[in-house]
Amino acid sequence: MEKIKLAIFASGSGSNAKNIIQHFKDHLSIEIEFVLSNKSDAPIVFWCNENNIETVILDNEKVDDGNLLNSICKEKAINFIILAGYLRKIPAELIHAFENKMINIHPSLLPKFGGKGMYGNHVHKAVKEANESQTGITIHYVNENFDEGKYIAQFYTEIIASDTIEDIQTKIHSLEQKYFPSVIEKTIIA
Numbered sequence: 001m002e003k004i005k006l007a008i009f010a011s012g013s014g015s016n017a018k019n020i021i022q023h024f025k026d027h028l029s030i031e032i033e034f035v036l037s038n039k040s041d042a043p044i045v046f047w048c049n050e051n052n053i054e055t056v057i058l059d060n061e062k063v064d065d066g067n068l069l070n071s072i073c074k075e076k077a078i079n080f081i082i083l084a085g086y087l088r089k090i091p092a093e094l095i096h097a098f099e100n101k102m103i104n105i106h107p108s109l110l111p112k113f114g115g116k117g118m119y120g121n122h123v124h125k126a127v128k129e130a131n132e133s134q135t136g137i138t139i140h141y142v143n144e145n146f147d148e149g150k151y152i153a154q155f156y157t158e159i160i161a162s163d164t165i166e167d168i169q170t171k172i173h174s175l176e177q178k179y180f181p182s183v184i185e186k187t188i189i190a
Contacts, residue, residue, distance in 0.1 A: 004188055005033040007078045009086035014044025016084035016105060016176055021053060023181035030188060033076050038063045038088055066093025073098070080188055083142065084180075087119060092144055100150075102142040103187065105180050107172045109154055110138040114147030124168040127159070134158050135168060137175045139183045153183045 006024070010017040017035060024030050034054040037045050048055045062068055070093055073081065083090070083104040095102065106114060107123045113135075118126070127135045136156040141149040155178075157171040 001029065003027075003029055003031045004079045005031055005077055006080050006082055006184075006188075007033055007073055007076070008035045008082045008084050010035055010037055010042065010044045010084045011039055011087040012042055012044065012085045014042065014047060014085060015173065016180055017044050018047060019177050020082060020084060020181050020184065021051075023185070027185075030185065033078055036063075036069075036072075038086075044085075060088065063088050064091055066091025066095075066097075069094045070097045080184075081142075082184060089146070090142055095142055095144055098142075100141050103152065103184060104140055104142050104147075104149065105176060106138045106140065106147050107135075107176070108138065109134070109136045109156065110140065110147050110151065114138075116146050118147070121165060121169060124165045124172065127168060128163070128165055131161075132159055135172065137172060137179065139180060152187055153179070155179050 008017045008020060021032050024032055034056050035044060035048050036056040038058060038060055040057045045055050045057065056072060081098050081102040108114060108127060113123045113126050134156050136154055138154050139152045143149040155175045157175055159168060
């Protein structure tokens with residue numbers, strides 16, 4: 001049986017990308033084909049090199065070229081694209097080529113605290129400043145608008161008044177690590 005091939009796009013430390021790679025290691029029907037990054041010095045790139053995971057490094061100008069990204073994905077027979085801490089807007093050509101086959105994770109309960117510039121600690125800071133009693137993660141399909149694609153799943157965590165931004169970040173990271181790979185798996189194999 002031919003395996004379902006995933007490409008992971010990541011820009012930073014890659015904790016979610018690493019978790020996904022580990023989850024699908026030796027999986028019977030899903031494999032990670034490559035990790036794409038727009039930053040040659042991203043920690044995830046070094047980790048992939050140390051662990052014999054193929055990487056594709058493209059500068060910001062090239063990752064803005066949807067036709068180029070699509071041709072790379074077609075050449076490698078990619079079935080799904082997973083965004084795991086990828087901080088560039090996805091070109092429309094690639095979104096259309098992978099409609100309902102591109103999955104992102106966002107560190108809030110969308111539609112709250114989403115949109116351009118809302119990533120990482122920017123989100124956690126906004127959640128804290130809004131005195132929210134809960135936050136969480138949203139796993140969703142990608143469309144042409146930041147964080148507006150159809151939701152696949154949301155997971156919640158409580159916030160107490162004494163939580164710092166770092167505490168919120170830790171809670172969100174825990175949810176991401178626990179749920180993102182299994183939701184990807186269930187969505188793809190469904």
